[in-house]
Amino acid sequence: MRTAAPRPSLIIIAVILSLGAAYAAAAFLAPLSLAVFILALAWPVQQRLSSxxxxxxxxxxxxxxxxxxxxxxxxxxxxxxxxxxxLISNNATYYQELYQNAAASLEERGIGIAGIWAETVSVPWLLRLAQQAVTRMAQTMTFWLVVLAYVMVGLIEVMRARRAVQRLPDGRIAERILVGCRETAKRWRIYMMVRTVISLMTGILIALFLLLSGVPYAVEWGVMGFVLNFIPFIGPLIATIVPSLFVLAQFLDPSFAAFVFFSLMVLQFLFGNYVEPRLSGDALSMSPFIVLVSIFLWTFLWGPYGTFIGVPIAIAVASFTAPSRSLGWISLLMGPPPPAGLPDEDLENAPVPGRRAGGQSIDTTI
Incomplete structure (x- = not known):
């Protein structure tokens, strides 16, 4: 007997309640979600080493x-x-003067908001904001210890958890869980492989371009580009704007700063829109709007950490909803779904992998 598809209103209520729970339980769920993500990447390595x-x-x-x-x-x-x-903190006075001169120039051109910004957003204010961010980063040691504890236990419990799912009374639900987990883990690995390759290539080219252009600290800017490119959209944007502003402040040449900005923007555009899709193929096909919403949503819920984990969470949602006839529309809205398993009518009668006819479980690999 087929169950009726859930009403959209019930789905919306469930999503709102889930997001509220994620926000309230951030201290618990944030390290757990990162541990699951790392576990999906590390499990194949442990399997190969175990052989x-x-x-x-x-x-x-x-x-x-x-x-x-x-x-x-x-x-x-x-x-x-x-x-x-x-470098910035040692030359804070110089940058403050440049900022005030720019604000005064805008005031002369009738842009009144420049005065407001000059009073509220100054270089010392930015320095204090950055200092708070650095302090917060220094307080993440406990977070990472919890993550590593989850990962260690997870690596031990993966096969036991799989066998527990296989023993569920409803074979259709068990199969859906296993298919969703396999597809999510596979897409997460592709995602990290692609992001690592793209980030590495982008960081190297940024460093080479700035080095050939005579920009100081080219290697450091390249490393920043490498790290920031792990965050879609937001990271490449920061890796383009910040070096361009630095060049403008350092050389006081708007044309050179514009050249650096557009060159970096073209570089990011080529990698993000041509190279990355060809590396990932259809496995990571997802609407750019959904990607952006995921980044901002999880940043709001979990802070800077949510900025990184937002896209993997969206990938997991798309992977789990794709094989479902009642929820598959969610995956369709998020982007072209990958072949993620059997449709509902086939899952109803499909045997659970690893289960013999009498319900006895056997050990299989993920």
Missing amino acids: VMPTPLALVVTLIAIIAVIIGLSSSAIWAFSTIWR
């Missing part, structure tokens, strides 16, 4: 690799940001 070494040793090696990647990315980002931060 050539004892499972406990494979777990330790996998955790060490995860920690090394986190420390490497964090250290490079902190090095680049701190170097540029010291």
